[in-house]
Amino acid sequence: MKKYLVQLFLLPFRLLIGWMILVPLSYIIPKKNRIVFITRFSNNFDGNLKYLFLYMLNETDIDYEIFFLTESKKIKKELSSNKLPFLFYPGLSTIIKLYRTKIIIVDGNEWIRKFKYYILFAAKKIQLWHGSGIKHVGLQNPDVKKRKYIITLASKIIGHHPLYDLLILSSTMQKELRAQAFKYKDIMINGQPRNDIFFKNNIEQYLIGIDKYVLNKCITLKQRGLKIVVYCPTHRDDYHIFMQLKDTLDIQQLNDFAAKYNIFVVFKYHQKTPVEHQYDIQGLSNIIEYGKDSDVYPLLLYSDLLITDYSSIYTDFIIQNKPVVFFPFDYDAYLKNERTLQFDYKTITPGPKCYTYQELEKELKKILVDNIDEYEGDRKKIISIFFDIIDGNSCNRIAEYLCKF
Numbered sequence: 001m002k003k004y005l006v007q008l009f010l011l012p013f014r015l016l017i018g019w020m021i022l023v024p025l026s027y028i029i030p031k032k033n034r035i036v037f038i039t040r041f042s043n044n045f046d047g048n049l050k051y052l053f054l055y056m057l058n059e060t061d062i063d064y065e066i067f068f069l070t071e072s073k074k075i076k077k078e079l080s081s082n083k084l085p086f087l088f089y090p091g092l093s094t095i096i097k098l099y100r101t102k103i104i105i106v107d108g109n110e111w112i113r114k115f116k117y118y119i120l121f122a123a124k125k126i127q128l129w130h131g132s133g134i135k136h137v138g139l140q141n142p143d144v145k146k147r148k149y150i151i152t153l154a155s156k157i158i159g160h161h162p163l164y165d166l167l168i169l170s171s172t173m174q175k176e177l178r179a180q181a182f183k184y185k186d187i188m189i190n191g192q193p194r195n196d197i198f199f200k201n202n203i204e205q206y207l208i209g210i211d212k213y214v215l216n217k218c219i220t221l222k223q224r225g226l227k228i229v230v231y232c233p234t235h236r237d238d239y240h241i242f243m244q245l246k247d248t249l250d251i252q253q254l255n256d257f258a259a260k261y262n263i264f265v266v267f268k269y270h271q272k273t274p275v276e277h278q279y280d281i282q283g284l285s286n287i288i289e290y291g292k293d294s295d296v297y298p299l300l301l302y303s304d305l306l307i308t309d310y311s312s313i314y315t316d317f318i319i320q321n322k323p324v325v326f327f328p329f330d331y332d333a334y335l336k337n338e339r340t341l342q343f344d345y346k347t348i349t350p351g352p353k354c355y356t357y358q359e360l361e362k363e364l365k366k367i368l369v370d371n372i373d374e375y376e377g378d379r380k381k382i383i384s385i386f387f388d389i390i391d392g393n394s395c396n397r398i399a400e401y402l403c404k405f
Contacts, residue, residue, distance in 0.1 A: 014115075022118035031102040031123070034065040035402070036087065038116070040108025040130065041271050042071030045078065045209030046295030048128040049107045051193040055395035057084065058205055062403055067097070074293075075209070082208055095119060103402070112162060126398075127164040127182060131312030132174055132192065132386040134343050168398065171388045177342055188401060191387060191394035195316050197297050199392025207298060211291040214266060215299050227263045227304045227368045232296065234311040235270035236277070236330075238337050248329045249357050251279045251287065257361055258286035261369050266303075268296050270311075305367060307360070310334065310341070314349070315386045318379040324351040325363050331355065348385075350378035 037053045039045070045068070053068050069087045070076055079086040087094040098116070104123050107130045111117075167184035169175050170192055179187060197206055207215075218228050233245070258265050269278055269292040281287050290296060296313075300306070306317045309328045317324060326349045328334065335341065346353065352375070354360040366372045383390070 018115060018118035022115060023121045025099060026119060026122040029099045032065065032100045033063055034067070034097070034101045035103045035105060036067045036069050036098065036101045038069045038104055038106050038111040040106065040110040041293075042089075043075060044072075044271060044293045044295075045070070045075050046194075046293075046297070047107055047130050048193040049105065050209060050295060051196055051206065051297075052105065052128065052395050052398055054084075054205055054208075055193070055196070056399055056402075059395075060399045062399060064103070064402070069094070069098075078208060084208075089116070090114065098123075109161060117162065124165045125162060126166045126168065126402075127184070128168050128193065129178075132170045132178075132315045134310065134312070134341050134345070134348055166401070171386055173385050188398070189388050190397050191389045191391070192316060193395045193398065194297050195319055195390070196392045196394050198301065198319055203298055203301070206295075209295045210298055211294040214288055214290045215302075217288065218264065218266065218299060218302050221264050222302050222304075225262060227261075228266065228299075228302055229258075229263055229305045229307060229364070229368070230266045230268055230290075230296070230299060230303045231307040231327075232268045232311050232313050233270065233273075233309055233327075235272045236334070236338055238333070245329055246279070249327075249360070251281065251284070253357065254361075255284045255287050257364070261365065263364070263368060264288070266290050266299065268292065268299075305364070310339070310345075314351075315382070318350060318383055319387070319390055321376065321379060323367050323373050323375060324349075324379075325360065325367070326351050326353045327355075327360055328353060329355055348382065350375045350382045 035056070037049045039047075039049050049068075053066065056062060056066055065085070067085045067087045068079060069089055070079065071089050076086060076088050087097055089095075089098075098119050101120065101123050103126065104111075104120055105126045105128060107128045161183055164182060164184040166186050166188060167179065167182050168188045168190050169178055170190065172189065175187055175189060197203055200206070222228050254265065257263070263286065265287045266289070267279065267281065267287065268290040271292055273292060278289070281289055290299060297316075300313075300317055300320070303317075303322070305322065306314060306324045307327050308314050308324065309326060309330075314324045314326075328345070331345070341348075352359075352363040354363055
């Protein structure tokens with residue numbers, strides 16, 4: 001509470017500095033041919049931004065300087081060790097470079113924090129977003145709609161919902177629904193850059209920002225004949241919901257089941273999931289945790305099945321025509337207390353829905369042990385809803401657009 005009171009007290013001063021000093025400077029200072037990638041979280045190197053950034057560095061000759069902005073010393077060290085161009089924020093030299101940046105590419109709205117919204121006010125802005133999901137986001141959020149006029153005013157003053165020069169979405173359906181969540185000038189229908197990895201013969205250049213130990217372990221176990229299962233629960237704000245998960249899913253029981261049927265389970269938590277909401281998996285033979293700030297997409301290549309709930313990751317995973325088991329153990333509570341959905345959950349999720357551990361175990365055995373997959377046709381239908389283009393060339397189309405920008 002004290003933290004929020006301090007922020008509220010400082011808000012007028014932040015606005016004064018932002019609008020009276022930083023924004024005018026953004027217009028006055030001349031721009032260079034520079035593109036800066038800014039992640040929604042400051043401590044990760046993954047998702048659409050990572051794959052487009054690496055593609056533009058390694059496979060184009062675009063006449064722009066290219067940088068990845070980070071606030072993480074860990075990511076700074078990894079980018080530096082791989083000789084990748086980065087900017088470390090904050091810092092005087094970085095702020096000067098940002099003022100002279102012509103284009104920024106982002107994957108969420110969180111990039112606006114710490115005065116970046118004002119510093120980059122005059123830069124061209126491209127929004128990739130971070131998934132073709134089923135949840136209401138941004139201006140679609142019902143709570144935002146209820147306060148439409150207040151939110152609109154606040155957005156203009158504080159910058160919570162910036163105006164994007166280009167919004168990139170993955171399908172015509174997404175254009176009809178998801179576009180309402182943003183303010184934008186132009187739209188491009190394209191695939192997700194991160195999904196290009198599913199079409200690569202050699203992924204060596206993308207093995208940055210990953211959990212190398214867990215990935216290598218999974219590759220080795222898969223070569224020995226084990227089935228690899230990845231569990232990716234979405235983020236919850238409510239601690240009690242995670243307590244419900246621990247009451248629903250007995251981690252030791254899951255480990256015994258996995259060991260019995262030659263299955264290896266990888267837990268990949270959402271980046272915002274605090275430690276107290278996670279399982280203690282030390283000493284378990286067939287369950288491991290993948291770094292929550294690490295890029296999981298190389299691991300998906302080697303995974304046989306995905307378990308998730310409301311995360312958009314399943315729309316990407318099914319591109320490989322691999323099965324998904326949905327585990328919405330808190331369905332009613334999630335919709336009431338956390339987020340609302342754009343679709344009917346049962347029809348938009350192409351896989352069995354499990355609400356108890358017993359149901360989860362039954363479906364895992366059916367698919368992985370008995371080799372019964374009843375949802376292949378449903379997966380194809382859902383893919384056609386979320387993606388107009390699936391060809392491994394998403395990064396290339398964006399790069400070609402930027403050359404004309």
